[in-house]
Amino acid sequence: MKDMLNLALDAAKSAGADYADIRIVNTRRQGVQTRNGELAGLMDSEDLGFGVRVLAGGAWGFASSNRLEPVELRSKAVEAVRIARASATLNRDSVQLAPEPAWQDFWQTPIQLDPFTISLQEKLGLLLACDRVLRADPRIKEAAASMSFLREHQYYASSEGARIEQILIRSGAGYTATAVENGEAQERSYPMSHGGQYMGLGWELILALDLVGNAERVREEAIALLSAPQCPSGTFDLILKPQQLVLQIHESVGHASELDRVLGYEANYAGTSFATTDKLGSFRYGSPIVNLIADGTVPGGLATQGYDDDGVRQQRWPIVQAGILKGYMTNRELAQRIGEERSRGCNRAEGWFHLPITRINNLSLMPGTHSWEQLVGEVEDGVIMDANKCWSIDQQRLNFQFGCEIGWRVKQGKVTGLVKNPTYQSMTPVFWGACDAICGPEEWKLVGVANCGKGQPGQTAEMSHGSSPARFRGIQLGV
C-alpha cells in the first residue's frame, strides 16, 4: 500500500503539483431489508478505489478511479494536475492551505462486536421478528425494517508527509409501520425515522436498541394516529424531543455553519447561509441557554474519527455559545478566510470516488437543567413533537417548516393525548431565540444522520447530533 501511495504522490509532483494527497479506500457494506414478512433488499458489497487531489497553479484538480493499478495511479495523478491547470487559467485567487502537522497514525472506531461477524441469518431473523409484531394488527398495511453496516478502511498520504490509516465502522437499524384505514395512512418509526438509528458502533448498538421490544408500542401508536385529532394551528409552546431536534440542529445550525456555504461555494445548488462571517462573535443565534458544540471525538458519533480527509486531527469547538455565533465547520482551504490558523477538520468525502468537501461534524445541543416533568409542567397550552417526517428550509437556512410523525397535546402542564400531522414553521434565529428550557444530561441522546446529501456531484456523509428535549415558546404550528 505504501508503494502505491508514494507512486501517485511522486507522479503528481513530477507532473507539476505543488501539493498532492491520495486516499485509497476499501469499503465493505452489508445491508438487509424486509417488507411485509419478506426479504426486500440484501446487499453485500466490496468497493475499492483511490482519489488523487492536487494543487497546481493555485487551483484544485481531482481524479479518481476504481482501478488500483500502478498505470492507473500514475495516469490519474497526471490527469488531476491537468485539471488543476485548467482551473488555474480562470482563477484569480490561489488556494492556501492552513498548516497542519504531518500526522503519521492509525485510528479505528472503538467497537465491542464486529457486525460483519454476525450471520446474515441472525440479522434477517431479527428484522422478521420485528415484522411479525408490527403486522399483528391487520390495519398495519406495511412494515418495513432494515439494518446496515459499513467498514471503511482508509489510507491517506500527502506530499507534506502525512501517512494516516483509519478503519471506520458504522452500524444501524430501524423499522417503520404504516397503518391504513379509510384511505388515510399514518406511520411510526423506531428508533427514529429515515431508516433508524445509526452510530459509530458495532453490533452492540443493535442489541441495545431492543428492536423487538419496542415494536408493539410503535404498532399501536401508528394505529392510534389514524383516529387522533389533527394538530392545532396557531401560536403555541412547542417541546421537541431528540428525534426531531436532530433534524432541527442539522438543518438550521449544521448546514448554516458550513463555511463553504457561507462563502458561496454551494450557492448554485444547496444555497448559502444567513450566518455570514461578519456575524461571527456577535450575532445572537439563540437564547442565552443555547450552546451548540461541534465535536469530532464524541464516542459513537457518525463523524467521529481520528482525522478528516485533509489529514486534520479531530477537535471539539463551539458553534453557538450562550446564544452567540462563535464558529464554523471549516477545512484547510477555508479556515484562514475567517482568521483561524488551523482547520477544524470538517473536510470529508464519500469514499474514494468523491472530492472532499466541507461537511457538518457531530454537532450537539448541550443539556440544560430542567427535568422532563418541569419542561412539560410549565406549559399552559402546547404540543410535544417527535420523529421527523417532513423537512424543508430555504437556501439561506432561515425559513423552515418541519413536520413530525407524532405529537402530544399539552394543556395546563399535562399531556392530554395524541395529535396527528404535527408541523411547525419559524425563522432560525427567532426559533432558537424562543428556546427557554432544555432538559438535563440524563435525557441527552446522540442521534445519527446517516444520509446527509450535499455537493455536485452529490455525495452522502454521516454525522450525529445530541440533545435533550427542549422547549420553544410561541411557535407557529400548522399552516
Add this chain to the structure above:
Amino acid sequence: MSVYTKRQLDEILERTLDECRGLDRAELRLEISGEALSRFANNGIQQNLSQQDALLHVTIVERGRLGLAQTNRLDAAGVGAVVESARRVAALQDPAKDLLPLVGSCPTPERDVLDAETAAWGPEEKAQGLAATFELARAEGFEASGILTNAWTQLAIANSEGLRCHYQSSRARFSTTFHGTDASGWTEGQARSFRGLDIEALSREACRIAQAAKAPQPAQPGPWTVILPPAAVADLVMFLNWLGFGAQDDLAGTSPLAGKAGQRLFSPLFSVTDDAGHPLADGLPFDYDGLERQRVPLVEQGVFKGTVHDRVTAKQAGTVSTGHALPRPNPHGPFPGNLIVAPGQSSLDELVAGTERGLFVTHLHYTNVQDRNEMLLTGMTRDGLFLIENGKISHPVRNMRFTESLFHAFSNVEAVTRDQALHGGFFGGGFVLPGMKIRDFHFTSESGF
C-alpha cells in the same frame, strides 16, 4: 475517462457467467459510469474533477437459495471473489419462495445514445466555455456559481438463460446562479451532447433574471395565480411520481392515489405518460428484468389511469408487467423512469400576458412532503420571484414558502406551454415538462429576502 466497448462489457459478463456455471441460475448487472465536473463559485473554479467507477452486481440461486453481492473490481480475481461472496450469502439463506423465471431474451436489447466527444470533453475546453460566464458576471457586478459537467453511463445486463441487454448514454449539463447583494438569477440546460448546450445564452439569461430581481418587495402569503416554467414544475412532478405512480404502494393502500384509478383527479389540461422512448428522455428501453419498457399513460386529461408494474405487482393486480422493474430485491417495487407531461398550446410569455395578477416563479427549493394522504408539499421559491400585474412582470418579490396539495395544484392548471424541457427536481430525477399556469397556489410564509 474511458468508455468501455461493448466487447469489453460482454467479456466481463461472460467471464462472470463462467464463474457461475453449475449454479441454478445467475443474473448480472454491470454499470460503468464516468463524470468530469467543473464546479464554480465566486467567478472561479472551486472544484474540478474526473471520476470513474464500475459496479458488477451478481445475483445467483444455488440449491434454491438466493445470494447477492457486488464489487467494483472487474479483474479475474474480483469477479471470482464476488461470485464466491454471493454463494456465501446464499448458503446462509432459507430456500427462496416464489422466484420469478428468468427472462431469456429482450425485444429491445440495445440503445446507444452516448456521444463519444461529450464523454471525452476535457477540462481545458470547459474552462474556455466558462470564461465568458465569469466575464459577464464580473462586468455586471455578480458572482457566478454553478456546474459544467459531462457524464456518461453504460449498463449491461445478462443472465444464465441467455438474456443480453446493453444501454449507454451521455449527458452534458450547465447550471448557473448569478448572485448579487439582494438578488439572484438561475438557469439550467442539459443535452446528450455538449454541442447542445449554449453556455453563453444560459449565462445571459441568469444575468437577466438577477438584474430583474434586484430590490425585491414583500408580498402577502395567500392564494396566488402562479406561472411555473418547466424547471419549477419539476419538483411538483417528482413528488407526484414518488407518491402515486408505483404499483406497490397502490396495492398496499398506502399511496394517496390508491383505489382512484379511473377517477378525474386533475385538470383536463394535465396528462402524464411514462415514455423511455421520448427523444428528450434518452431512457432505458428495458427494465432490470430485461422486459421492454412500455409507454404507459398515467394521467390522461386529468383522469388517473393507474400505475406502472413489474412482474410481481402485475401478478398481484391481475395484469401484465409494463416493464418497470427495479433491480430485485428492493423495497420500492416498480417505478416510472421517464415521465413526460403533455404540452399545451401557449408560450410562457402568453401565460404571463394572460395573467392579471400573479407570481412568476423561476424555480423551487427543498420541496418535501408534509402530508402524503393529501399529497401536501411545502417548499421555497428561489432565484427570481416576480409579481405579474396586468399581463406584465411588474417587480421582483421576496421569496416565499408554499404549502400546497398536488391534488389541488394540478386540478387548478389553467394553461400549459407548448414547449417542453428536460429538468430534474431539487432531489433529482429527469422529467420532460412544459410550463404551467396554476390558480390559487398557496403561499404560507415569507423568507425575508
